[in-house]
Every structure is written in C-alpha cells, then in structure tokens.
Amino acid sequence: MADVSAQAVPTPSGEWVPDPVRQRLADFKLEDVLDLPEDAPRVELLDGVMNVVPSPAADHQDIANLLWYWLRANAPAEYRAVAAVGIRLDDRNAREPDVLLLRRPVESSHYYEPYQVVVAVEVVSPGTRKRDRLQKPAEYADAGIPYYWRVEQNPVHVYAYGLRDGAYKLLADSDTTLKVDEPFPINLPIQAITP
Secondary structure, three states: OOOOOOOOOOOOOOOOOOOHHHHHHOOOOHHHHHOOOOOOOOEEEEOOEEEEOOOOOHHHHHHHHHHHHHHHHHOOOOEEEEEOOEEEEEOOEEEOOOEEEEEOOOOOOOEEOHHHEEEEEEEOOHHHHHHHHHHHHHHHHHOOOOEEEEEEOOOOEEEEEEEEOOEEEEEEEEOOEEEEOOOOOEEEEHHHHOO
16 A cells, blocks of 8 residues: 655745736737636736736625526526636737626636627626726627626616627616616516625
C-alpha cells in the first residue's frame, strides 16, 4: 500500500495581476483570459486590457441568483438561463453579465457568442453604475443582442429594453411586476427577485 501524506504544494507568492507591459500595450486577447490561473480574480476584457471585476456584494448576488432561478423556472424550453459566464464580443473584448438567457442548444462554455444571447442582464451596484447604464448596453446593442435588462437596487427595479434600429428602447420597467411580451410573455413579480 502506498504511503499517502500531505505534501506542501509550491505556490507563487502574492496575488495574480495582469502583466503590466501587456496592459500598457493593450494586447490581451480572450485566449489569455481563458488561460488565467484558477485563483486569478474575475476579469473583463476591454480593448485588449484586462479589467479586474470585484466580487459583487451579497444583495447583488441574491438578485442575480433569484432572477436566474426565476428565468430557469419560467422560460420556454428553447431558452437556458445561465449566470457567472461571459459574452465574447470579439477577440479583444469580453463582458461578464450577471445573468444571460441563451438560445438552445447550449454547450457548456465560459464565453458565448452574441448570436447565442437573447437577454443580457446587469445588476447595478455603486461601482458599476456607469458601465451598466451606459457602456455595456452600447456594447451589447452593437453586438446585436436583442434584449438588455438593467436591475437597479434599493429598491429593486427592473428596466427591460429591446433592440430597435441598432439601439435599445425601453419596453417596460417596474418595481412591482415586470410585464413584457418579448422574448416570451413575461410576468415577473419583482418580489421574487428581491433579497
């Protein structure tokens, strides 16, 4: 019988950070993000620069998880709700929305192509207001993602947008019950996604 004992595993000292030279050159690609060590922080890729994305607070995570669960339970079979995965906008740009509704069939992946995404959802936090309200919707619209939902906190309020002539137009918003007909008839009680 082999002797099994705990042995020290060498680990690099300090936290992982992007290579500062490559950051200045802005030459990171999606393949570099996929090759990150398991203990690397969550990052989004913007114009070849890795941006560390802080972990969301508990309420933010609760809202995203409850919305994922509600979509999973209520979306038609041709859709699949996923969380904690990203959208590959191109080789130098990738975003990680809080929740995605994808068209089936869906293979397991960390990054999905824009044509696979039906709805991209961002839960707005104090540190992400500008990105979630302005930058990401413009990027998602440019990529042709048909629907974008923005969820504000305190109180929880959902804004549902549809892509029209290359830009998102507000379809509905509510802090009580979100009712929209696209991409399928939705009657979402906001209480169901409120922590």
